[in-house]
Amino acid sequence: MHEGRTYIVTGAASGIGAQTAKVLKAQGARVIGVDRNEAADVDQFFKADLSDPASIDGLIAALPDGVNGLANIAGVPPTAPAAVVMRVNLYGLQRLTYGLIPKLADGASIVNLGSLAGFGWPNSVAQSKAALALTLEDDVDGFCDAQGLNDDDTGRNYFLSKEALIIWTMQNRWTWRDRAITMNCVSPGPVDTPILSDFVQTLGERAEEDMKVMDRPGTPQDVAPVVSFALSEHAKWFRGANLTVDGGMSSHILSNIHQF
Template sequence: MLTNKKIVVTGCASGIGAETARLVKELGGTVLGVDRNEVSENVDSFYKVDFGDKSSIDALVDALPGDIDGIANIAGVPPTVDAETVIRVNLVGLKYFTEKMIDKLADGASIVNLASLAGLGWPNSVDQIKEAANLEFGQVADFVARHDIDKEQARSYFFAKEALVVWTMQHRWTWRDRGIRVNAISPGAVETPILKDFLETLGEKAEQARKVMDRAGTPKDVAPVVAFLLSDMTPWIRGTNIAVDGGQAANALCNMNGL
C-alpha cells in the first residue's frame, strides 16, 4: 500500500508514532523518523528535533530530503507539561514544520495530523482559534497569559487540538494545485506512554469517559488509519477529521445534543 513511498513520521520513538513507523515499513514504505528521543528501530533514517524550537525545526527541514510522499504529524507532548510548551509543540511547531516542508513534498503527497478527541469542542473556541491562526513561537507566552490557558485543567492540550482540527479543515484545498492533501485523525483514550498523564490531569473526567468504552485503544488501532490516509487510496479525502476512538466522539455528540 505504501511501496516506494518516502514517509516522514514524527514522534517515531514511542506510542502511535512508533507503531505507524513500523506499519509504514511493513507496507513497503521508507521511514524518515523524527523525534526528540533517538531511535533506530523501524526507521530508515533518523532526525532529532525539538518541535518547540523554531531553529531546531529549520535545521530539520534543511536536513530532510526532497520528493517526500507523506508526513505523519504524530509528535506531541501531554497536558502535564506547562501550557506554553504544549502550545508551541502541539500547534505552533507542527504548523510551522508542515508549512516549511511543502516545497519538499512530492506532488500528490498526503499530510496526516494527529489531533484528538480533545479537539471535539472546537466550535466553542472559534474566536481564540482565529486569534491563534498566525501565532509565532515568541508570541505563545503572551497568548497563554491573556487567555488564562494554563488556568483550566488540560486546557492547553484541548485548545491545541481544537486549533489543529480547524487548521486541517482550513487547508483542505490550499495545496490542491499540486494534489497535496491534508487530513486529521482524532484518537480517544489510547494505551500509550502518555495515557497516565491524561488520567493524572483530567482525573474523574477521564475516568467517566473511559467507563463508556469497552476498552482503551492501542497504537495498532490508530496506525492503520494513518497509513490509509497516507496511501494512494485517499486522494479525494481532504480536510476531514476521522474519529478513531471506539465510539467516544459519537457518545459525546449524542449526549451534547440530547440524543
C-alpha cells in the same frame, strides 16, 4: 500498499508514532523518523526539537526532497507547561509543515494527529482563531498567560492545541490543491501510550467517566493503520477531514448532546 513511497513520521520514538512507522514499513514504505528521542524502527532518523524554530529549520534543510507524505504525530500531554503544549502540538507542527511543502512530492499527503480532545472546536472558534494568529516565533508564553492557560488545571492548553489543529486542517483543505497535496487529521480517543496517565492525571473524574463508557482504551495498533490509510493513495479524496478513531466516543458524545 506503500511500495516505492517515503514518509516522514514525527514522534517516531514512542507510542502512536512508533507504531505508525512500523506499520508503514511493513506495508512497503521507507520511513524517515523524527523525534527528540532516538527512534529504533525507522529507515533513517533525524533528531529534532519540534518546539524550537532553529531545530525545525535545520531539520527541514536536512530532510530529502520528493517525500510522499508527512505524519505529524509528535505531541505532548496537558501536564506540560501550556506554552510547550502549544509550541509542540500546534506551532512547531505548522512550521515544519509549511517549511516542507516545497520539498514534498506532488500528490503528497499530510496527516495531523488531532484528538478527541479537539472535538469541542465549534465552541472555541474565537479562542482557536486567536491561537492560530500566532506562529512559533511569537510570544506564545504571553498568549498562554492572556488566555489563562497557565492557571488552568483542566487541560485547556491541550484541548485548545487540538481544537486549533483540527480547524487549521480544515482551513488547508485546498491550499495546495494545484499540487494535489492533501491535509487531514486523525483524531483518537484515549490511547494506551506513555502519556495516557498524564491525561488521566489532568482530567481526573472526566477521564474516569470516559473510561467507564468505553469498552477499553485504544492502542497504537488501533490508530496506526488509520494514519497509514490517510497517508495512502486510497485516501486522495479526503481533504480537510477529521477521521475519528475513538472506539465510538465522539458518536457517543453527539448522541448524548442531540438525544439520539
